[in-house]
Amino acid sequence: MSVDVMVYDGLALSRYALTALLEGRPDISVVGSADNIYAALEFAELNRPDVVIVSFDGRDEETVDVAEKIAILPDVRTLLVATACVRPVVRRVFGGGIDGMVRRSVPPQRLFEAVHLVHRGERAFDAELAVAAVSNGDCPLTPRQLSVLEHVDRGDTMEEIAARLSLSEGTVRNYISTIVANTGARNRIDALRIARKNEWI
Numbered sequence: 001m002s003v004d005v006m007v008y009d010g011l012a013l014s015r016y017a018l019t020a021l022l023e024g025r026p027d028i029s030v031v032g033s034a035d036n037i038y039a040a041l042e043f044a045e046l047n048r049p050d051v052v053i054v055s056f057d058g059r060d061e062e063t064v065d066v067a068e069k070i071a072i073l074p075d076v077r078t079l080l081v082a083t084a085c086v087r088p089v090v091r092r093v094f095g096g097g098i099d100g101m102v103r104r105s106v107p108p109q110r111l112f113e114a115v116h117l118v119h120r121g122e123r124a125f126d127a128e129l130a131v132a133a134v135s136n137g138d139c140p141l142t143p144r145q146l147s148v149l150e151h152v153d154r155g156d157t158m159e160e161i162a163a164r165l166s167l168s169e170g171t172v173r174n175y176i177s178t179i180v181a182n183t184g185a186r187n188r189i190d191a192l193r194i195a196r197k198n199e200w201i
Contacts, residue, residue: 031047078097080100
């Protein structure tokens, strides 16, 4: 029995290549594609494909927001294919309702297997991603420190971070000082650079 798949990818060449790869399988049928994540959501709502593949850079949380909306549709499974896999996004995806996530660099056979796994109602996460989701690995920062740094990365002010995390501004400043010290950075900008380079945020 063929699995009906819908493909979202914002990059035309990448979308065509992924579609062609999947259409080469006798057990997978591509029933639609989209270059806009909201168009993908609309297609999924109207047509209810078995699996929606969301291909993205791995950092865009808006794409994950919409993927989560697709994932709660009845009889629709969601598989993310990501170029980069930063810990905050992996943690969010792993702990949420999305069925699977693989790196864009996996061999085609691994992608096909992931499609069939999520179609059967199982979860499909590369072992490396699963580990990243539940541990900090070699990251010297606590989950709370990472949360503060993620807000700094978004451009939030001290006041905004304090309000969003229910902390005092002084506590936020202390967190940032500790983050700088623990990462061996010169300042918070350098701490951000180090965290991004190591994919901690």
